[in-house]
Amino acid sequence: MAFKQFFAALVLGLAVMVAAPAARAEPFRIVGFGDSLMAGFGLGPGEGFPEKLEAALRKRGHDVVIANAGVSGDTTSGGLSRLDWSIPDGTQLVILEFGANDMLRGIDPALVEQNLDKMLARLKQRNIPVLLAGMVAAPNLGHAYGEQFGTIYPKLAEKYGATLYPFFLDGVAGDRSLLLEDGMHPNAAGIDRMVERALPTVEKAIAGK
Template sequence: MAFKATLGFFAALAITALLSAGAARAEPVKLVGFGDSLMAGYQLPAADAFPVKLQAALREKGYEVEIANAGVSGDTSSGGLARLDWSIPDGTRGVILELGANDALRGIAPEETEKNLDAMLTRLKERGIAVLLAGMMAPPNMGPEYGERFNGIYQRLAQKHGATLYPFFLDGVVTKANLQLEDGMHPNTEGVDVMVQTMLPTAETFLKSITAGE
């Protein structure tokens, strides 16, 4: 009887351990979408913001993921750097970093933008947080010299920090009026859908890199 009781005890422990392991695996990977109005969902319902729709698309693919929206309309790279530490909570596994568009619109020196993004990538790396760096391109009206200085920022930083690079956040939307709000700069709901589907393969690769080995 003592042997049977002992056997039952260890069997119960094994079942508990398996259930606990299953619960741990089910814990969602926590990401943060950190950026400006393009991330925040300018003039759109909260449910139509990019982080919300990307989360839904990834869950449809079977990924357990939560993406918090830390986009702030009008934010520049310097503003993002100033709020980075308190905007990215402990427990965050990855950040989709999307900043620089407002820098270019304001004609801020690309070297300053690169310096700020570099500092953000460094801080996140120090915290053990992976980064998907969403690139931006300077508007044509800034001229070719400015564009040349600005447009190479993201690839250089991705290589320097080993970050996943998505070259252009507005890919598939920027030249299509039917996918933009009346201001001609921000995506409408349909535009966000296009952005999500276009980024989705890169986002999947990013998630797999975070969870590899688990």
């Protein structure tokens, strides 16, 4: 009887050991949620930010899958309206990138902040961490607009405990060699620069720091 109990315990222990690696095999699931800058406007397959970020993270040993939930032309209002069905259950990190189209249309920064606040609140309710990718206003919109717009992202990141990446186009904006002919969207080389700059912050968000 003792031998049978020992054998049963041994089999159970081996089953647990076999199951444990399988449980750890699930990749870390990220959703890149934003506008054309996230969607990869004007780029070929695999050249968008989520795809290249996934490749860079995997190269550094992170088992991740990044879904591209970017929609060209989307504003914060559009993002808010589709957030619930764009972010599936099981998502472990959202890279939230909105505001460029609002800014280009001169939308009141107060409305931009309100929409982003609601998105962050919903994600917090679902216990989904957020990396908030910021945007800055174009100089032609004036100092007052730029100052008000610029405070949105750090304020909300602090309010919701989100990881802040201050400027999504850091190192790319204003560099014609890294932009498409429209002068606004990054080309493939621009995406490479964006991934390189954002990578340390994304790794911190994955680690929960």
